[in-house]
Amino acid sequence: MPGALLFDLDGTLVDTAPDFTRILNAMRSALQLPELDISVVRRWVSQGARHVIVRGFADYSLDPAQLETLRLEFLSRYEQLTCYESRLFTGMPALITELEAHGHAWGIVTNKPERYTTPLLQALDLHPGAVICPDHVQQSKPDPEGLLLACRQLGCSAPSSLYVGDHERDIEAGRRAGMRTIAVTWGYILEGDDPHNWHADFLMTQPQQLSSLLHLI
Numbered sequence: 498m499p500g501a502l503l504f505d506l507d508g509t510l511v512d513t514a515p516d517f518t519r520i521l522n523a524m525r526s527a528l529q530l531p532e533l534d535i536s537v538v539r540r541w542v543s544q545g546a547r548h549v550i551v552r553g554f555a556d557y558s559l560d561p562a563q564l565e566t567l568r569l570e571f572l573s574r575y576e577q578l579t580c581y582e583s584r585l586f587t588g589m590p591a592l593i594t595e596l597e598a599h600g601h602a603w604g605i606v607t608n609k610p611e612r613y614t615t616p617l618l619q620a621l622d623l624h625p626g627a628v629i630c631p632d633h634v635q636q637s638k639p640d641p642e643g644l645l646l647a648c649r650q651l652g653c654s655a656p657s658s659l660y661v662g663d664h665e666r667d668i669e670a671g672r673r674a675g676m677r678t679i680a681v682t683w684g685y686i687l688e689g690d691d692p693h694n695w696h697a698d699f700l701m702t703q704p705q706q707l708s709s710l711l712h713l714i
Contacts, residue, residue, distance in 0.1 A: 498654035499714065500656075500658035500713070501647070501714060502661070503627075503644060504603070505606065505684075506614065506617075507684075508543055509681055510586065511585055511586070511621065512584055512585070514685065515581075515582035516581055516582050517538055517542050517575075518539070525553065525554070540685060543663065543684070544687070546568055547564075547568050583621070584621075585621060602652070603626060606644050608637045611628075614630050629644075629650075638669075639673070640673070641673040644670055658676045660677075660679065661678075662678070662680065662681070663680070664687075665695045672696075679700075679710070680695050680699070681700075681701050683704065
């Protein structure tokens with residue numbers, strides 16, 4: 498069976514950090530706090546909204562109830578305008594065009610809930626053959642369930658497929674699914690983390706490099 502090229506979403510395929518930063522800074526401004534630089538916020542994005550709120554308001558004395566209120570406000574703001582500044586990473590549009598031109602199957606397996614993922618993909622005019630969110634599985638990454646489901650939907654073989662991600666859990670999920678894995682360095686790498694230690698099959702520093710692996714699927 499043929500394989501597919503599967504992507505993690507935030508930090509791998511799409512740069513969503515600008516919108517996370519925009520919303521966080523609007524909320525901080527409402528509390529008379531200074532804005533945070535995107536270079537700081539992007540290190541938190543892969544951990545989800547709660548982590549962004551906890552870190553983003555670490556300089557403001559908040560109890561757990563107040564943090565939860567801010568988290569819900571953050572998610573509400575994000576749902577209202579999911580894709581204002583988010584963009585595909587440089588090189589990804591050309592890669593997707595190449596995939597589709599050669600008839601290669603491709604999809605997305607993300608830990609981002611469907612209610613945020615679908616509007617984002619619509620705004621970016623992306624049409625993957627499979628989109629797997631936590632809503633569609635019992636176990637999210639690093640469990641391989643979502644990757645295997647994507648392969649079934651695409652009619653592809655997991656051992657013939659590649660999974661691309663910017664977090665260690667992506668690489669673990671890919672390995673557990675029996676796929677070859679690609680760690681990327683342009684995403685939301687946690688402070689102190691090193692993709693070289695994730696034991697991925699390939700390490701890429703630019704999206705354009707992914708074209709060199711299409712012959713494997």
